Amino acid sequence: MIILGVILILIGILAKIGILYTIGAILAVVGVIFWILGATGNAIGGRNHWY
Template identity: 60%
Template sequence: MIILGAILLLIGFLADISVLWTIGMVLVVIGLVLAVLGGTGRAVGGRPHWF
C-alpha cells in the first residue's frame, strides 16, 4: 500500500493531477499506520497478521 501510494504521489506530482496526489497521500498514511500497528503485534481488523 505504501509503494502504491508513493507511485500515485509521483504520477500526481509529475502530471499535476491533484486527485492522484491526494489518493497517494491517503494510501501512504494508511500503509504507514497499518505497518506500525502490525509491527507492534496489535491485531488489525480482527486479524493478528495482514498476510
C-alpha cells in the same frame, strides 16, 4: 499500500493531477499506520498479519 501510495504521489506530481496526489498521500499514511500497528503486535480488523 505504501508503495501504491508513493507511486500515485509520483504520478500526481509528474502529471500535475491533484486528486492522484491526494489519494496517494492518504494511502501512504494508512499504509504506515497499518505497518506500525502490525509491528507492535496489535491485531487489525481481527487479523494478526496484513500481507
